Structure formats: structure tokens, C-alpha cells
Amino acid sequence: MDHWIEDWIIEADIPSMQKAMESGTVSSVDLVKAYQERIRKYDSKINSVLEINPDAMELAKALDQERKEQGSRGRLHGIPVLLKDNIDTHDKMHTSAGSIALANSIAAQDAFVAAQLRSAGAVLLGKVNMTEWANFMSATMWSGYSSRGGLVLNPYGPGELFVGGSxxxxxxxxxxxxxxxxIGTETSGSIISPSSQNCVVGIKPTLGLISRSGMIPIAHSQDSAGPITRTVTDAAILLGALTGVDERDPTTLSSVGHSYQDYTQFLDACYLKHARIGIPRFYYKDLDEARLAIVEEAIDVLIKEGVTIIDPVELPCEQTEWDVNVLRYEFKKDLNDYLAKLAEHVPVHSLREVIAFNEKHAETALKYGQGTLIWSDQTSGTLSEQAYLDSKLKNEEMSRRMGIDYALAEHDLDALMFLGNEGGSDLAARAGYPIITVPAGYAATGVLTRGGYTTKGPQGLTFVGTAFSEPTLIKIAYGFENATKHRRPPQLE
Incomplete structure (x- = not known):
């Protein structure tokens, strides 16, 4: 491989890669080799990749040959994509949600998401580390830690800056x-938080836009996969490839008439001149001075771009005391359903067996305990408890009619704006509504958090809309990205 490719690939976007492959300047094999070399050289500093797909090179070769003989399948043909370790792939890679209990589990079939990527011509490059059980194992577990993979570190300040989770x-x-x-997954904040903290773009789509079949779950009322990329353009490309109705996930039926296979048509930087965005000041109250300054600067930029800013916007649900009963009760049922289908050689087939396995292997499995697993296992697993039914109804009522939808309708807004994971992710998650984050700057100072990290570092500007408003959110994020260009790569040398 020519050494210039190793340098060229840094910050290259998907359209640039496609153009280079179409011209014959590079091949999919070149891309795979370059990424594998970067992982070999630098991932020891941040511990992000769990395993490389041993078939990645052969897949790339086959796709290169297919391009020569039949032409390109589309925008993802030959593009190397990484998957979170809770997304099933029917190949030689494992799917474990970071747990050593599932370290040798190989899925019987692809998750819908993985199948869609393969069909689009993407190369499944490898599996990436994550917070174990998507951070639903222990209240004291550090974000980014798993017993199988260890701790993921933020490349902008390994060991100092918060990496986000899961x-x-x-x-x-x-x-x-x-x-x-x-591809990441999110129940509440698990795409938006790490994307914001690592200076990348993340989209958690409307519940039902992307199938969850073949994903190790937390809660079907809130779980979704979504793209994590370096640009809004790349996120739009990935999002379109992942949509579709899946008989294994009936929730996807709700997307009929609301989904697109091509979201790049919404990359309209001029849309900001027509946009109306609300500023929910209640959710800014815990921001330190440096992060609040980033928000104020972003508001100024949006105004200069022609956005109508409504500031402040109040939501009737602001003072609501939320609980996690929906997650607690759905976790046992949904996880049991997933584990029951695993191969016989896998040592666990229920939440109870996971808990027992961890106790038996406590030295390696229980660095932070498993209080959340035990707490969830105390439920019936039937979703019949009144506490669950009440919480589910409350989540939908307060986050939608008394929350996001209320504010959008009251002020004729396109979206609400937040900083990173501060408030917006949880609100959108309970509503099942879409959310996008885009790099907004770097806080040079910060305050220490409970986990011992500082709040300084990369910060993302986050936009929330109503159900299936991804086209509008993409327009807004694309306009802000073009007006600011805050994305910068970390220094790993």
C-alpha cells in the first residue's frame, strides 16, 4: 500500500472515498489496509476496537472486483464500517455487549442493521468496545468499560476527558x-453522549425508523441503532442505508411513509434561513461557564445564518421527576428473549444465568459489581407490573404532549437545541423522537465530575425534533456544520 493513503485517509469522508475508488486511485482493499494499520499503531492509546473482522480483506477484494465487473452498488460500496459489540453479525466476529459471559458467542444470523450494511456494499471492518450491557449493569461502572474489552479512552485526552457511553x-x-x-446504539444518550465528547456527528433516529432485531437490548421502548460519523453528510448516507421495514421488529411498520433510503437530499445549508429553533434554558442550568459560552456562541452563529431563535422556551415537563422503571422492567424480558435464542455452547441463556456466571467469575466480571442486573432481575419479566405500565404512560405523555411536541407547537419550532447530552437525550429517548449532535467547539476549562473526569473537551450541539423529523434535523445540523466547521481530529502521534 502506498504510504500516502495512510495520510489521505485521515478525515476523508465517504463521498471522497467513493470518488477515489471510482477513479481507481484507491481500492476498498487500500481503505481496509489503511484503517487496520491505524488501529495497529494507535488504538493501544484509546482501546476502542475489540476485534477486527478476519474476513474484512476478502470482503474488500470481492467488492473491488464487483465494482470492476458490475459497477458500484451505491455510496457505501467498499466503505469500511465498524459496529458496536451489541449488534449481531453472522460471521467470525463475536457479539457480547462487552460481557465475558458472551465473549465466544457468534450470532446465528445478521442483525437487520448488519444485513442492510452488507447489502449496501459496506465492509464490516470490526467490532468496537462499549460500556458493558450498554451501561445497565452497575450504577458505579465507568462509561466505556467492559469486562471483555477494558476501558475506552477519549482520544482528545486519554484518562482525562470523559469518553461518553455506551x-x-x-x-x-x-x-x-x-x-x-x-454504528452505535442508544437507549438514552448512548450515541449522543460519546459523539458529543469525541467531536463527531451522531444520530439517534425515531423509534421504529431502524430495526432492532439482532441487537442485544436494554428496552424496546427506547432502543435504536444509529450512525456515528465525522460529518453530517456521512451520517445521512449511513442513515438511509439502515432504514426499512423488518418483520422481526414490528415497530418498523410505523416508519412506512415516513422513511427515506436517501437522506442526502436533505443536506441543505440554506435551510437555516427558514428555521425556527427553541432554546430550553431550563436544561442549561447545570452548564459550567466554558460550556455555556459554547452554547451562546452557537446561538450567535445561528442568528447570523438567519435562524429565528425563540429564547427562552419553557416545557411543562421540566420539573417532572423521572424514573427508570421502563428500562428496568423491559430489560429482563427483552434480554431473556435475546439470550434464549443463543447457541447451546454459550454459557448463559437468561438474565439470571448472566448474574450467576458473573458471580462465578467475579474477579474478571465484577470490577464494578452488578447491582443493576440484580435489581432488574427482581421483576417478573412479564411487563405486567403496574409500576411499569404507569411509567411507560407517563414517559409518553410528559415527554411528548407536555414536552417536545408542546414546545414545537406552541412556538412553531423546527427543533429544540441542547448542548451534548444535557437533558435533550433523555427527553427524546422517553418520547422515542430523533436527536442529532454535531461538533460545536472545545471547552478549554471545566469542572470535575463524579467519575473523576473534567467537563472540558469537545462539545456537541444537539437538536431534537418530533417523530420522523430526521430530514429537518439533518438540514439544521448540516447548516451549522458548514457555518462553523468545528470538527478537528485528535493528535495521536
């Missing part, structure tokens, strides 16, 4: 240019 490996790897893009 799709920490996905975001850190994309930020470090270890793949063209990655």
Missing part, C-alpha cells in the same frame, strides 16, 4: 479515524 468505542474509533464510520 457507544464509546464507536465514537472514539471514528474520531481517531479507525474506520469510515461506525
Amino acid at each position: 457507544s464509546s468505542g464507536s465514537a472514539a474509533a471514528v474520531a481517531a479515524n479507525f474506520g469510515a464510520a461506525a
Whole structure:
């Protein structure tokens, strides 16, 4: 491989890669080799990649040959993509959600998401580390830690800056240019948080836009996969490849008439002149001075770009005391359903067996305990408890009618704006509504958090809309990205 490719690939976007492959300047094999070399050289500093697909090179060769003989399948043909370790792939890679209990589990079939990527011509480059059980194992577990993979570190300040969770490996790897893009998953904040902290773009789509079949779950009322990329353009490309109705996930039926196979048509930087964005000041109250300054600067930029800013916007749900009963009750049922289908050689087939396995292997499996697993296992697993039913109804009512939808309708807004994971992710998650984050700057100072990290570092500007408003959110994020260009790669040398 020519050494210039190793330098060229840094910050290269998917359209640039496609153009280079179409011209014959580079091949998919070249891309795979370059990313594998970067992972070999630099991932020891951030610990983001769990395993490389041993078939990646052969897949790339076959796709290169197919391009020569039949032409390109589309925008993802030959593009190396990383997947979070809770997304099934029916190949030689494992799917473990970071747990040593599933370290040798190989899926019987691809997750819908993985199948869509293969069909689009993407090369599944490898699996990335994540917070174990998507951070639903222990209240004291550090974001980015798994017993199988260890701790993912933020490439902008390993050991100092918060990496975010639970799709920490996905975001850190994309930020470090270890793949063209990655797929993360989110229940509440798990795409948006690490994307914001690692200076990349993340989209958690509307519930039902992307199938969850073949994903190790937390809660079907909130779980979704989504793209993590270095640009809004790349995120739009990935999002279109992942949509579709899946009989294994009936929730995807709700997307009929609301989904697109091509979201790049919404890359309209001029849309900001027509946009109306609300500023929910209640959710800014815990921001330190440096992060609040980033928000104020972003507001100024949006105004200069022609956005109508409504400031402040109040939501009737602001003072609501939320609980996690929906996650607690759905976790046992959904995880049991997933584990029950695993191969016989896998040592666990229920949540109870996971807990027992961890106790038996406590030295390696229980660095942070498993209080959340035990707490969830105390439920019936039937989703019949009144506490669950009440919480589910409350989540939908307060986050939608008394939350996001209320604010959008009251002020005729396109979106609400937040900083990173501060408030917006949880609100959107409970509503099942889409959310996108895009790099907004770097806080040079910060305050120490409970986990011992500082709040300084990369910060993302986050936009929330109503159900299936991804086209509008992409327009807004694309306009802001073009007006600011805050994305910068980390220094790994």
C-alpha cells in the first residue's frame, strides 16, 4: 500500500472515498489496509476496537472486483464500517455487549442493521468496545468499560476527558479515524453522549425508523441503532442505508411513509434561513461557564445564518421527576428473549444465568459489581407490573404532549437545541423522537465530575425534533456544520 493513503485517509469522508475508488486511485482493499494499520499503531492509546473482522480483506477484494465487473452498488460500496459489540453479525466476529459471559458467542444470523450494511456494499471492518450491557449493569461502572474489552479512552485526552457511553468505542474509533464510520446504539444518550465528547456527528433516529432485531437490548421502548460519523453528510448516507421495514421488529411498520433510503437530499445549508429553533434554558442550568459560552456562541452563529431563535422556551415537563422503571422492567424480558435464542455452547441463556456466571467469575466480571442486573432481575419479566405500565404512560405523555411536541407547537419550532447530552437525550429517548449532535467547539476549562473526569473537551450541539423529523434535523445540523466547521481530529502521534 502506498504510504500516502495512510495520510489521505485521515478525515476523508465517504463521498471522497467513493470518488477515489471510482477513479481507481484507491481500492476498498487500500481503505481496509489503511484503517487496520491505524488501529495497529494507535488504538493501544484509546482501546476502542475489540476485534477486527478476519474476513474484512476478502470482503474488500470481492467488492473491488464487483465494482470492476458490475459497477458500484451505491455510496457505501467498499466503505469500511465498524459496529458496536451489541449488534449481531453472522460471521467470525463475536457479539457480547462487552460481557465475558458472551465473549465466544457468534450470532446465528445478521442483525437487520448488519444485513442492510452488507447489502449496501459496506465492509464490516470490526467490532468496537462499549460500556458493558450498554451501561445497565452497575450504577458505579465507568462509561466505556467492559469486562471483555477494558476501558475506552477519549482520544482528545486519554484518562482525562470523559469518553461518553455506551457507544464509546464507536465514537472514539471514528474520531481517531479507525474506520469510515461506525454504528452505535442508544437507549438514552448512548450515541449522543460519546459523539458529543469525541467531536463527531451522531444520530439517534425515531423509534421504529431502524430495526432492532439482532441487537442485544436494554428496552424496546427506547432502543435504536444509529450512525456515528465525522460529518453530517456521512451520517445521512449511513442513515438511509439502515432504514426499512423488518418483520422481526414490528415497530418498523410505523416508519412506512415516513422513511427515506436517501437522506442526502436533505443536506441543505440554506435551510437555516427558514428555521425556527427553541432554546430550553431550563436544561442549561447545570452548564459550567466554558460550556455555556459554547452554547451562546452557537446561538450567535445561528442568528447570523438567519435562524429565528425563540429564547427562552419553557416545557411543562421540566420539573417532572423521572424514573427508570421502563428500562428496568423491559430489560429482563427483552434480554431473556435475546439470550434464549443463543447457541447451546454459550454459557448463559437468561438474565439470571448472566448474574450467576458473573458471580462465578467475579474477579474478571465484577470490577464494578452488578447491582443493576440484580435489581432488574427482581421483576417478573412479564411487563405486567403496574409500576411499569404507569411509567411507560407517563414517559409518553410528559415527554411528548407536555414536552417536545408542546414546545414545537406552541412556538412553531423546527427543533429544540441542547448542548451534548444535557437533558435533550433523555427527553427524546422517553418520547422515542430523533436527536442529532454535531461538533460545536472545545471547552478549554471545566469542572470535575463524579467519575473523576473534567467537563472540558469537545462539545456537541444537539437538536431534537418530533417523530420522523430526521430530514429537518439533518438540514439544521448540516447548516451549522458548514457555518462553523468545528470538527478537528485528535493528535495521536
